[in-house]
Amino acid sequence: MNTITPLLLHYNYFITIFLMVSGLYIVIARGNMIKKLVGLSLFQSSVYLLYVSPGKILEGTAPIIDDAYSIYSNPLPHVLILTAIVVGVATLALGLALVVRIHEAYGTIEEDEIFDREKGL
Amino acid sequence: MRRDLILRIVTKLVLPFILLFALYVHFHGDFGPGGGFQAGVIAAGMLILHSIVFGVRSTKHIAPQGLVEAMIPLGVLIYASVGIPALISGRNFLDYGVFDPHHTPHGHHLGILMVESGVLITVFSTMLAIFYAFSERGRS
Amino acid sequence: MIVLVMTVLLTLLAVITIVIIRQRSLFAVVILTGVYSFLMASVLIVLDAVDVAMTEASVGAGVSTVLLLATLYLTQSREYPQPRPAIIPLFVALGIGGALIAGTFGLPPFGSADTPIHNRTAPRYLAKSIEETTVPNVVTSVLADYRGYDTMGETVVIFTAGIGVLLLLLGRRRRYSSETGEEIQGE
Known part of the structure; x- marks a missing residue:
């Protein structure tokens, strides 16, 4: 039990890093542009966890002030991440618009085929 | 989707409640979870659902494309102009105390609501304009 | 109790991520991204971030899924198998991941x-x-x-x-x- 507990209390960091690294892997290894954008948003959502999970206090509650509670989790990471999510979808839309234009110009969204076509020109 | 009777009727029933929920999330954001960002996305989601079931053309009757595109800068303008009265009266930019000099906390409350309205308008219209732009591309 | 719920939800997130990496059908990837966003919203509720959870559920699972589906409609919905080997990206990912995990033991x-x-x-x-x-x-x-x-x-x-x-x-x-x-x- 004594060796398990520290690992369990760092489990959120492990998963955060796993999500981050898999997003990175998708962005580097996959040539399909939509898959790359999905990988980018995986990476982004790992940052949500990275910010929000240290703000949690075990006995705490959501940061909405009420007389019945006295311990609240940290509201500051919530504010930062809330805006980051909406900005994230706006930039995702920008990336998808670029993908649509690339598909119209080259007829494909696979990176390798686009490179081949560029060489052929 | 012309013949999907159940889908159309259920959508018609659900739409006003989604809009009501968006307004609730916006105006109750001071007391519970929510605010301009979430309300804008939920309201835009309502119109996106409408256009998926009834077609983009009928949605553009409710929310004309030109109006939606004009609302994108309007929200930013509202947000920035909330800070102007404070500047004129010699306070810091975006100091909401100026709206109620006798009882500053109420001024802050009012300022928060106005700023959130700016956020709501920008987020709502950006999401909807992006959706319109994608659907436009598919038709031509 | 909270730690237990967190552990289960985070494990589910990791499983869905692995499926997203392996899946070739982009339609399935998009739907799994929606599932991922709902799971992330649940994790955020457990972490007391109710506002963030609401945003993630409406933005991540709602709007971005619709936009991704629209893009699939306008382009193609199948990912072609990769001709080049994935050894170097795997090495980079494992290296960075290992270094970061070694660093987490210094965190509270x-x-x-x-x-x-x-x-x-x-x-x-x-x-x-x-x-x-x-x-x-x-x-x-x-x-x-x-x-x-x-x-x-x-x-x-x-x-x-x-x-x-x-x-x-x-x-x-x-x-x-x-x-x-x-x-x-x-x-």
Whole structure:
């Protein structure tokens, strides 16, 4: 039990890093542009966890002030991440618009085929 | 989707409640979870659902494309102009105390609501304009 | 109890991520991304971030799924198998992941209250929010009042991204021949 507990209390960091690294892997290894954008948003959502999970206090509650509670989790990471999510979808839309234009110009969204076509020109 | 009777009727029933929920999330954001960002996305989601079931053309009757595109800068303008009265009266930019000099906390409350309205308008219209732009591309 | 719920939800997130990496059908990838967003929203609720969870559920699972599906409709919904080997990306990912995990043991355990981030600005916001703004939801008061500049910047970013999408997609539609690469006149 004594060796398990520290690992369990760092489990959120492990998963955060796993999500981050898999997003990175998708962005580097996959040539399909939509898959790359999905990988980018995986990476982004790992940052949500990275910010929000240290703000949690075990006995705490959501940061909405009420007389019945006295311990609240940290509201500051919530504010930062809330805006980051909406900005994230706006930039995702920008990336998808670029993908649509690339598909119209080259007829494909696979990176390798686009490179081949560029060489052929 | 012309013949999907159940889908159309259920959508018609659900739409006003989604809009009501968006307004609730916006105006109750001071007391519970929510605010301009979430309300804008939920309201835009309502119109996106409408256009998926009834077609983009009928949605553009409710929310004309030109109006939606004009609302994108309007929200930013509202947000920035909330800070102007404070500047004129010699306070810091975006100091909401100026709206109620006798009882500053109420001024802050009012300022928060106005700023959130700016956020709501920008987020709502950006999401909807992006959706319109994608659907436009598919038709031509 | 909270740690147990967190562990289960985070494990599910990791499983879905693995499926997303392996899946070749982009349609399935998009739907799994929606599932991922709902799971992430549940994790955020367990972490007491109710506002963030609401945003993630409506934005991540709602709007971005619709936009991804629209893009699939406009392009293609199948990912081609990769011709090149994936050894180097795997090596890079494992190397960075290993280094980061070694670094996490210096971080405070989950849920502890005596860490620096809980002792600087956050207690002041929590103590003074009602007195200074009459708003009980501290996230709202920090977002729109204490850090109003930040939020204005974020609004401008959303505005800019929206204008960018409109410029890219509402312009004149040009088609290029796939053989010669020359522009085809007319629709």
